[in-house]
Amino acid sequence: MSYQVAVLAGDGIGPEVMAEARKVLREVEARFDLNIEYTQYDVGGIAIDNHGCPLPDATLKGCEAADAILFGSVGGPKWEKLPPNEQPERGALLPLRGHFELFCNLRPAKLHDGLEHMSPLRSDISARGFDVLCVRELTGGIYFGKPKGRQGEGENEEAFDTMRYSRREISRIARIAFEAARGRRKKVTSVDKANVLACSVLWRQVVEEVAVDFPDVELEHIYIDNATMQLLRRPDEFDVMLCSNLFGDILSDEIAMLTGSMGLLSSASMNSSGFGLFEPAGGSAPDIAGKGIANPVAQILSAALMLRHSLKQEEAASAIERAVSKALNSGYLTGELLSSDKRSEAKSTAEMGDFIANAI
């Protein structure tokens, strides 16, 4: 099998963790006899520096020609003073999501055995563990709704954004959440604010309709404010959380932080033809870039998500995930996951990549 992958390593730790993902992919290609061709493109801050904009035409064209995008991370202090629209994160990610209609964002987050101490939760809560899949709608809602803008003068000048959802948009993402729940603990928690938002009333209604086709999956509804709270008290009671774009932005970050190990979390953003963008959930971490200490696991796991979802190579994907588990279970960890008395055992970015590649 032969594939094209657009590699957008980006800024900060992006290039160094991407190098480790490529190392692991090389092993997987050999073992499973895959032929993947990689082409690198600038994105984010480096693209602003080299081409004057965070998502150059050549990058977009390269992505169009590929079967999937393997994305690193973008942003850093150098570009923070730009207007929001031109900044690396928003100027690259939102147009990519819109252009390829990547409506489906999957963000799995679980508390790994042995890493409970990393969670900011009280020890009796983290001891119960949790394993949540956040299914976030990614191309609708208040992110893309029109009209959006400003009008008026002086004290009366006002800004406005429109939250907008159609039945079609809601039902396609809801189906994905229910399908995913079938392969897990068979529970969907749909997050909304139906006591205030018209969009949420429609959301709740359509989710109920979709649920009829999944009688084996339990459905519950929760308000976003309450969800934020309950995740702190009983994260173990959630399985799949189905969210609109804005609520998913907020909740998936809360859940990521609850694991306390952002360097292990990856994210898949896909469209209906299986094309997708795969990236670590954490940021570009400019403070540790270039030091060889960044955790490459999230980037490596996003390569696994790419193999599974866009290249349909389930076995290769699982092989990577097993190799990662082997590293974590043997206590083979980068420094940020070790308590201060064990910091001396910390593995470097490259050592992590080597271990995982060898374990394939």
Added chain:
Amino acid sequence: MSYQVAVLAGDGIGPEVMAEARKVLREVEARFDLNIEYTQYDVGGIAIDNHGCPLPDATLKGCEAADAILFGSVGGPKWEKLPPNEQPERGALLPLRGHFELFCNLRPAKLHDGLEHMSPLRSDISARGFDVLCVRELTGGIYFGKPKGRQGEGENEEAFDTMRYSRREISRIARIAFEAARGRRKKVTSVDKANVLACSVLWRQVVEEVAVDFPDVELEHIYIDNATMQLLRRPDEFDVMLCSNLFGDILSDEIAMLTGSMGLLSSASMNSSGFGLFEPAGGSAPDIAGKGIANPVAQILSAALMLRHSLKQEEAASAIERAVSKALNSGYLTGELLSSDKRSEAKSTAEMGDFIANAI
């Protein structure tokens, strides 16, 4: 001095905790020579049962004639199947906020000395304590923005909500946040999503302009998704958090849950003439209603907020707050705040009220 207060005790534990607040107010009136006249009105579920709607005309008229509203809590399983618009919470609270233009919501939340174990946070994080004042805009944004509704047919049927903020709305709530910070640790964290929302770009701009008048107060901006995360890692680094309506709804609940003691938190919702609605931050807790075990402290503290903000009786307000601190510091607590081995020392709702009233 003579005042009129509209008492809207509502549902669930509302009436029983309100009785304790009245007990404490009686002592305060005697000691500070205040003449407060109370009139009770139905609101929420009980108003639906008695009058067919959650906010009857007589209740609204009564509130109009008063200097302040002392509110209990509304809602319960009995009314959960009603359409969202007619439910007790949304059908009573939103119209009251809109009618009296209660644009300013203050929600103080702190981790009390000795109650760190209640927080769902890891012990080393909760040991550092925190004391956050959430200043939430309460009559604008996506809650009240027009147009809001539905259109279209079949798969294309869509719902829409409008988020809308004017300079005037932003600057008046921002000023309140900066004033409040002056009396505290002199730091304002303004929460927005300026990388996506036009409203947030204006919000950030106006907040910056207001900040010029408060050179002694430090200002920082944070995205809502990041705020949700940072509150879990370093809650002690926040002082005043300034939020729009929707983001304040989410964050103030997250912060409340981080204290782990919702029964101690109260909330003030005010307009520009000092008229306000004062209520406990927790819900109507129908599961424990009528058992005499509900914590009346939040309701008692909301009476203190009423004395301070609407009746301008600072000394009386402080007297209540001191009496409450005395109870908490002496370990005089209701059951939900005690670890299981100390449950037998739990005080009843009435015992808490008596202790605090006597301490005035």
